[in-house]
Amino acid sequence: MKKKKKVDPAIIKAREERRRKKIEKQIRRLEKNARQLKPIDEMEVSLDIIDQLGKRKRPTMQLSPAEAEARALLEKEWTRYKREEYMANIAQIDRIMASQRRALDKLYEESEELYDEAIMPDLQLIPYSINGPVATPPIKNYNSPDGDYIDVSKKWDN
């Protein structure tokens, strides 16, 4: 059996101190980094484009009064259309919710236990994903001619 070495309490204290300081330093460093925002590549205009800005500007077009008027009218018509669409959507949601409410009420009349089961949250549903719709139907057995798909989006650590 090895004999345990006796350590001077002062040394232990110093060791603790050193460790604490080290962690504190790390925390400080992390905090400093936290204030730095992740760069967003898409939002930085490349220098190339800034250089050629004069060349790339389109000649400013003067809209004819008739055209401007037509656009304004279309904008108004669009707003009305969207409003109608929105109201129809709301009515639709109300209708569907009322239908479900009615079904649940009838179920309650019939059997309280079934009702209790029915109002339980559906936990299997949660990682839920849905695809589509798309602009053109998929072609069956289609091989993309342009090689492989490479995901170039950058990964950022937290």
Next chain:
Amino acid sequence: MLIKKLLSREIICHKVFIRALSAKPSWDIVTGVCVERLPVVTPPLNEIQKKYKDMLYKIEIEKSLKSDHELRHENDKVQAELLKNESADIDFDAVSKITAQDFEDACNEEYTQFKFASIETDADRKGDKTSIERCLQRHLVLVTQLKLGKDLKELLPQGPWKEGETLRQTAERIIKEKCGPELQVQFLSNAPCGFYKYKYPSEINGKVGAKVFFYYATYKAGSASKSKVNWLTRKELEETLPERYRKSVQDFLIEETY
């Protein structure tokens, strides 16, 4: 005061009477399942949507900067001009390369050669209602043939609830029974989304009728085997389902705008 008391007593009596009545007839509990295939392809734009989209595109181009391709095209034009004038300092390397116009033409050709899949599928051409690959731009609802009493009816798949099951489990079982195990669907809730009740012509096992609780599910994959199954659009649903039943079903379905 007396009248009031009398009245209130009458009301209580009435309530008790009604409860006794309503508790008396017993109903079968039946679960129906509405399986819907969501549109695969976006529906066509209507008049105003098209107009507004065109306008947005125009505004977008007006506000944009010129692209690399456009710059190249302009550069080509300048070079061609220089070549015509036979000016001294022509960069021959620049002239001999493919012009932007050539590139554009090649791209356009490739585009015209590409065949997009047709929105009208084989099933549409044959008028095959049993296929899931039909009317890609519309919602389709699964309908099966059911024997109710003597007559065969086209309804949503349904079946009786069994003791010990929740209604959701009944719904899942019914889909398996009626459409085979290959059809995969995604149920969206434990709660029923619609209700319908009908009376039997005569009492069966002491039950006066059935109360149908509809569950909603979306189509995921696979195809229905076993019985004859039709996938119907909203319009066809209207034509096939019986009047009152149709109303209950349409109450929880999303309306199609085109």
